[in-house]
Amino acid sequence: MTNETISKLQQIPGLKVLLGEQIGADYCHDELPDARPYAPEAVCEAESTQQVSQLMKLCSEEGLSVTVRGAGTGRAGASVPVKGGIVLSLKEMNKIISVDEEAMTMTLQPGVLLQDVKAEAESHGLYYPPDPGEKTATIGGNVSTNASGPCAGKYGRSCDYVLDAELVLADGTVTTLSAREDLRQVLGSEGTLAVITRLSLKLVKAPGxxxxxxxxxxxxxxxxxxxxxxxxxxxxxxxxxxxxxxxxxxxxxxxxxxxxxxxxxxxxxxxxxxxxxxxxxxxxxxxxxxxxxxxxxxxxxxxxxxxxxxxxxxxxxxxxxxxxxxxxxxxxxxxxxxxxxxxxxxxxxxxxxxxxxxxxxxxxxxxxxxxxxxxxxxxxxxxxxxxxxxxxxxxxxxxxxxxxxxxxxxxEYGVGYANIDWFKSSDAEGYQQMLQAKAKLDPRGILNPGKVVEQC
Ligand SMILES: Cc1cc2nc3c(=O)[nH]c(=O)nc-3n(C[C@H](O)[C@H](O)[C@H](O)COP(=O)(O)OP(=O)(O)OC[C@H]3O[C@@H](n4cnc5c(N)ncnc54)[C@H](O)[C@@H]3O)c2cc1C
Missing domain, CATH: 3.40.462.40 (FAD-linked oxidase, cap domain/gating helix)
Structure with a gap:
């Protein structure tokens, strides 16, 4: 990354840019066992959709790769920057925007931790069922991997609870998708098709x-x-x-x-x-x-x-x-x-x-x-x-x-870089659909390269 690019990143208002020794070791791995670390050239911690949009626009113009990161609890290497570039951390986008008790919905930013989503729902007498076990994961990470867990048989997986989502596309465009459209492919793409910047979730009545x-x-x-x-x-x-x-x-x-x-x-x-x-x-x-x-x-x-x-x-x-x-x-x-x-x-x-x-x-x-x-x-x-x-x-x-x-x-753990061949042989049709979506939504291949459909 050139000094000029770094300077342009630093000019995005409010965006925190970490370089060199400021980048902690945690940003170089997730929870995939026995994996080698991959260091990014810069870590950007965003607090708003606008910052994410500006960053993506810049990276798209410069052909710079961006790996989105939630809490880094994944076990397939999905949030690790295998091709260098920028790690975009959304852990500071952690506000619960609103809960509508009557409509039984919650609107929130993607960096909210699962444990906080559950506690907030409970404080309103409601219930958010998906639970992959690791409650320090972010809701953005859960949705991006369509996380499931013990109660998925009765209640479904994370993507089943998304009513609509605000997304930033690879070129910086901000858009929204509703459950009427094909949410699952884009949302569950492990950050290879878009960055999720806001979610509206369906809640259910808590069991008595x-x-x-x-x-x-x-x-x-x-x-x-x-x-x-x-x-x-x-x-x-x-x-x-x-x-x-x-x-x-x-x-x-x-x-x-x-x-x-x-x-x-x-x-x-x-x-x-x-x-x-x-x-x-x-x-x-x-x-x-x-x-x-x-x-x-x-x-x-x-x-x-x-x-x-x-x-x-x-x-x-x-x-x-x-x-x-x-x-x-x-x-x-x-x-x-x-x-x-x-x-x-x-x-x-x-x-x-x-x-x-x-x-x-x-x-x-x-x-x-x-x-x-x-x-x-x-x-x-x-x-x-x-x-x-x-x-x-x-x-x-x-x-x-x-x-x-x-x-x-x-x-359950998704594809990341560790399971690409197994994804291909488990679901050849799904793999082809992801390839087509990638070509359409991220033709320059800057979003999370080396993952899901592309070897690192
Ligand atoms: C002990 C343990 C047990 C686990 N058990 C389970 C289990 O039973 N079931 C299960 O499904 N998982 C399980 N996991 C895996 C992990 O917790 C889930 O994959 C979780 O959903 C990841 O969330 P995260 O915030 O840590 O995401 P990360 O690991 O940071 O990222 C995961 C993927 O999501 C993408 N991503 C994150 N946020 C966004 C965003 N806002 N927009 C676009 N892309 C984004 C990243 O680029 C990456 O591809 C377990 C993990 C651990 C450590």
Whole structure:
């Protein structure tokens, strides 16, 4: 970048421009494991749509690449400047503009954190359901990756909640898109087609009451078969998580707080289903729970454990959300996130476990059953170097199997630069549509180059 360009950036009123040592290491990576850092030439922190528009106009004229960044919690390398240029941080665009209780909508800037979106909705007696787990992610990042998570089966994904969006295009044009148009492709493009500068979100009525039920099973296939039966029945669980015994045990040891049962009356628990049932009030939830307990007799679970107090529900969720970080304690580990039609979960999980048995490492899994998303973690006591080839072979084999079973090998974490080939083989038509949209909306290829449809 020339000094002249830097000076033009610095002349954009209010835009904060960081250069050289002012650029912290955090701007050079996201949460993609074992990835090399990529440093931008400059970081620009914007506070307004106007600043974003002026910056994009300048970068378009100069052919300079721009990588938009929310909180950098992505796990596909999507917000990392693999081709240098500018990182445009929107974390200061973090105002909630308005909440309309009657219309049940929230208008806000993209840098608002998910945890703040949820808390604001709650303070108005409303509910914003999408929740990928990482609550320090921004709403802009969530929408740009169409983030999902445990409740996506019942409530849908992040893009499903966007009513309209203000966008800045690659040439600096400011425009709005409404849900009547094809929002999902542009919004969920991981910052490759436009910069989101404002969102209007649909909120829903908060469930009046809810309860968490834990159903431990003696074997994994019975647990998944039970999950299928529950999905066909009338209970409409907001969440149905499958957690295998190995991940529960491993994570419980790391946190020192083994919340989920490891055995029931001397029988080892091979898998647990965690269900959340919702109804309009406490009485209705009580009644639903009783109906469920009666129904569950045919499910072959070892017990039903009830979490009805706020503290118990928090404890269950904290134990579930700890799975991910617990893996950091392994000497070497590999994570693969894929999704398959829920009827194929057993086949995929059994296959992944067999790879671990053959390769001499432990494979653990948990799954958002209704949408078929599975998080696999392979852990080993081998050194990282020793494990590297096995980890790569495991990830490749699981993803190939997932495609064979009719699933998506990119699943929740998006494409970024890490999953481009898998995007192509999971969804050839979607890939072609993205290529066409890129040619139309960003012909100079300055928005987030090296991502989604273009190798770095
Ligand atoms: C422990 C952990 C668990 C996770 N679990 C899940 C999970 O279960 N499900 C799931 O879906 N994700 C999960 N994630 C991934 C991550 O939290 C999500 O991808 C999240 O939506 C990213 O938000 P962010 O603000 O950090 O975005 P970033 O990582 O900063 O950016 C992600 C992408 O969005 C683009 N972007 C960001 N803001 C904008 C904007 N305003 N306009 C245009 N483009 C923009 C970036 O260019 C980039 O391509 C997890 C992450 C961690 C660390």
């Amino acid at each position: 009451a809810d309860v968490i039920l834990l159903l431990p099973f003696a074997d994994s296939d019975t647990a998944l078969a039970a999950a299928e039966k529950i999905a066909q029945a009338d209970f409409a669980p907001a969440v149905m998580e499958y957690m295998d015994g190995e991940i529960v045990e491993f994570s419980g040891k790391v946190t020192g707080n083994p919340v989920f049962p490891l055995e029931i009356d001397g029988c080892p628990v091979a898998a647990t289903l965690m269900l959340s049932l919702e109804a309009e009030d406490e009485d209705a939830v009580e009644e639903l729970m009783e109906q469920f307990a009666e129904y569950a007799e045919e499910l072959e679970c070892l017990d039903i454990l009830v979490g009805d107090s706020i503290s118990m529900k928090r404890e269950f969720w904290a134990a579930h959300d700890a799975f991910h970080n617990s893996m950091e304690s392994a000497v070497a580990q590999v994570e693969v996130n894929v999704s398959v039609p829920s009827l194929q979960l057993s086949a995929l999980i059994n296959y992944a476990k067999s790879l671990g048995e053959e390769g001499g490492y432990k494979v653990m899994a948990y799954s958002h059953v209704p949408c078929g998303g599975v998080h696999f973690h392979g852990v080993s006591d081998m050194s990282k170097d020793e494990f590297r080839d096995r980890a790569a072979a495991f990830a490749k084999a699981v993803r190939s199997k997932c495609l064979e079973l009719g699933g998506s090998a990119t699943a």
